[in-house]
Amino acid sequence: MIKVGKVSYLNTLPMFYNLSNYEIIEGHPSELFKMLEEDKIDIGILSSAVYLKDKDKYAYLDGISISGKEMVCSVLLFLKEDYIKNVYLTKDSVTSRVLTRWYVEEILKLKPNYVDDEEKADTILYIGDKAIKEYSSKTYKSVVDLGEEWFKRYGVGFVFALFTYKKNSVKSFDKLKEDVIDSINFFYEKLKNNSLEDEIFKKYAFVDTNFFRKYFLECLDLGLREDHKRSLEIFEGFVKRFGLT
Known part of the structure; x- marks a missing residue:
């Protein structure tokens, strides 16, 4: 059975909503990277x-x-002040840090300065469900999507x-791709x-129904088209510049 790593955020719900016959292992993106490296x-x-x-x-x-x-609604930079001097970057996603x-x-x-203690930061990066919850708290000077x-x-x-x-995997993922779509x-x-x-709305009770619909219909795009690939090409230059921050 193919072992599939699932990010433990609301944004992956559609991909796994009706997915069966796979072993699903949950974690945040950085944890899943480690699991893939270790063949878990x-x-x-x-x-x-x-x-x-x-x-x-x-x-x-x-x-x-x-x-x-356009907006993504769940990768957000929270500013406690009117300036950016000390920045805390969540460790959950290298892409969001870059x-x-x-x-x-x-x-x-x-x-x-990039700091390891969010209490010492005036600017904080949160992603996923944490970002959504923090946004609703309204305790920041400003929030950047x-x-x-x-x-x-x-x-x-x-x-x-x-x-x-991994390219050297001997497993075929054609059926998985079909099933996820x-x-x-x-x-x-x-x-x-x-x-x-x-039960879906009860599980994700930290968002109301209106935001739930907005999130999936107006914020997220779960496809991958040519414009996305152009976006990846642009971002690749910054990955090379900043490294896996």
Whole structure:
């Protein structure tokens, strides 16, 4: 049975909504990268920067990603003050860390300190469910949607994660790709028909129904098209510049 790494965030729900006959192992993107390296999973939703840093070693399932449309709504930079001097970068996603450095250093032309203690930071990167929860707290001076900033600059959605596997794997993932796409389509059909199970909303009770719909219909793009691949090509330059921060 193929071992599939699943990111433990709301954004992966459609991919796994109707997926069976696979061993599903959960973790955040950085944990899944370690699991793939140690052959504890065969394939997983990994930060796009991992693939871009070592394309000779890794491949991905074409047609599937976790990307933003314009906004992404769950990769957010929270500012406690009107300035950016001390920045805390979550350790959960290398892609989001590189993207933050792109925004702060390339776009804003700043050279902040990067700190390991978020209590000492005036600017904090959160991703996934944590970012969504923090945004609703309304306790920050301002919040920057990093996916939206990327779109403003380049006119393409940012690709945060890919279904990544090692090129030397002897396993075929063709059926998995088909099943994941079917699961995504089934989820969106039920979402648009207002026929998702109540248990789904209970499980993700930290978001209300309106945001749930907005998130999947207006923020996330789970496909992978030519414009996404152009976005990856642009981001590859910053991965090379900043490394796996």
